[in-house]
Amino acid sequence: MDKSMSNRFRYHFSATKMVFWTCIFLGLIFLFFLHAPQHHSDPVPRRRILRSPDWESRVAKSSQPRSRAGGMRVLVTGAAGFVGTHVSAALRRRGDGVVGLDNFNSYYDPSLKQARRAVLERAEVFVVEGDVNDAALLRKLFELGKFTHVMHLAAQAGVRYAMKNPASYVHSNIAGLVALFEACKSADPQPAIVWASSSSVYGLNTKVPFSEKDRTDQPSSLYAATKKAGEEIAHTYNHIYGLSITGLRFFTVYGPWGRPDMAYFFFTKDMLKGKPIHVFEGPNHFTVARDFTYIDDIVKGCLGALDTAEKSTGSGGVKKGKAQLRVYNLGNTSPVPVGKLVNILEKLLKVKAKKVVMPMPANGDVLFTHANISQAQRDFGYRPTTDLQSGLKKFVKWYLDYYHSDGALKSSL
Ligand SMILES: O=C(O)[C@H]1O[C@H](OP(=O)(O)OP(=O)(O)OC[C@H]2O[C@@H](n3ccc(=O)[nH]c3=O)[C@H](O)[C@@H]2O)[C@H](O)[C@@H](O)[C@@H]1O
Numbered sequence: 001m002d003k004s005m006s007n008r009f010r011y012h013f014s015a016t017k018m019v020f021w022t023c024i025f026l027g028l029i030f031l032f033f034l035h036a037p038q039h040h041s042d043p044v045p046r047r048r049i050l051r052s053p054d055w056e057s058r059v060a061k062s063s064q065p066r067s068r069a070g071g072m073r074v075l076v077t078g079a080a081g082f083v084g085t086h087v088s089a090a091l092r093r094r095g096d097g098v099v100g101l102d103n104f105n106s107y108y109d110p111s112l113k114q115a116r117r118a119v120l121e122r123a124e125v126f127v128v129e130g131d132v133n134d135a136a137l138l139r140k141l142f143e144l145g146k147f148t149h150v151m152h153l154a155a156q157a158g159v160r161y162a163m164k165n166p167a168s169y170v171h172s173n174i175a176g177l178v179a180l181f182e183a184c185k186s187a188d189p190q191p192a193i194v195w196a197s198s199s200s201v202y203g204l205n206t207k208v209p210f211s212e213k214d215r216t217d218q219p220s221s222l223y224a225a226t227k228k229a230g231e232e233i234a235h236t237y238n239h240i241y242g243l244s245i246t247g248l249r250f251f252t253v254y255g256p257w258g259r260p261d262m263a264y265f266f267f268t269k270d271m272l273k274g275k276p277i278h279v280f281e282g283p284n285h286f287t288v289a290r291d292f293t294y295i296d297d298i299v300k301g302c303l304g305a306l307d308t309a310e311k312s313t314g315s316g317g318v319k320k321g322k323a324q325l326r327v328y329n330l331g332n333t334s335p336v337p338v339g340k341l342v343n344i345l346e347k348l349l350k351v352k353a354k355k356v357v358m359p360m361p362a363n364g365d366v367l368f369t370h371a372n373i374s375q376a377q378r379d380f381g382y383r384p385t386t387d388l389q390s391g392l393k394k395f396v397k398w399y400l401d402y403y404h405s406d407g408a409l410k411s412s413l
Pocket residue numbers: 157158159197198199200201250251252253261262263264277278279280281288289290338360365366367
């Protein structure tokens with residue numbers, strides 16, 4: 001081979017190599033974008049939503065009040081969630097029209113959400129799959145359902161998860177809330193809104209029991225901060241558009257069909273499997289305690305708030321007069337140490353827990369909660385009646401039936 005040929009060959013060879021490596025590089029970039037999550041602020045990538053062809057007529061039918069003259073027409077967001085399922089079923093039982101909305105995300109086992117949906121289907125509550133951030137879907141739902149009330153329970157829950165996925169809290173609890181208020185303000189008629197705030201807004205407040213008049217400007221988690229922000233956003237929409245808005249500060253709600261990310265739920269699961277559970281304690285062995293509130297009491301509080309909600313005053317997106325703006329604690333008024341919760345579970349499950357007592361990690365948790373409920377009592381007769389022992393008994397019965405047998409409870413509330 002002469003020198004020029006050898007050079008040409010070398011040139012040709014290195015050009016081929018360059019093309020080869022460029023293709024590999026571009027291919028890798030393509031694969032990266034193909035697999036990168038599309039919605040960075042979602043807790044999990046969303047599934048493609050396929051709605052049945054008759055979904056619009058099902059919304060119209062489900063929104064019709066059944067028996068009660070003057071029954072409400074309620075849109076329940078987060079209807080396949082723990083509180084949403086119970087509230088939707090209770091409203092339907094008494095004859096109100098109810099349409100559910102839920103995005104069925106996989107923050108926790110979506111099959112539990114689908115099972116709750118099945119329960120609601122049997123109760124004749126139709127649940128639409130969709131996200132509260134979907135403005136076009138909300139518009140359509142309001143058109144079809146002519147809702148008089150919205151029970152807004154769709155949210156990114158959980159205190160500790162906020163450190164893992166902060167964006168999901170902004171997506172659901174801030175952007176989602178604003179999207180919902182936007183839809184309500186433009187709806188005709190404007191509905192009255194009751195929505196889930198949280199006891200966590202009291203944050204580092206040490207004055208007990210927590211009263212609605214106490215300060216809520218020291219949230220200790222991003223979760224709490226988004227709920228507190230929600231309360232301020234509610235003020236704005238009430239002030240500018242005349243929306244009637246009631247925020248309910250729930251205190252650690254538990255019970256059958258509950259949330260698997262909550263301590264009472266995964267303690268039960270781990271204890272039955274013989275796995276260790278971590279029981280947090282505060283500085284100097286301070287007892288961590290919660291005002292655990294049973295789901296049936298919370299449902300009564302939600303219905304009471306809906307029943308006493310005044311109409312919104314705006315129309316065509318314009319305020320016509322002063323509208324109602326409220327916030328209430330819905331707790332049990334008797335805090336129980338987490339250690340005591342474990343003792344109750346040990347008796348009910350008949351197993352000894354492998355307790356690992358450890359200092360509470362700095363993950364946003366607060367040391368204790370304790371509700372003063374006098375305002376809810378005064379305004380809509382809220383009076384919790386279930387103590388932790390009785391409520392956990394019902395939870396354990398459901399849990400064993402749901403996860404350890406094919407029993408009938410699987411299909412009922
Ligand atoms: O009431 C509220 O505002 C909040 O109640 C719960 O939050 P939390 O009270 O922290 O409920 P859990 O996560 O079930 O924790 C209950 C107690 O168990 C403790 N815990 C939790 C996890 C663990 O591994 N060990 C442990 O001792 C926590 O510190 C807490 O005192 C819900 O998860 C929030 O969505 C809700 O807004």
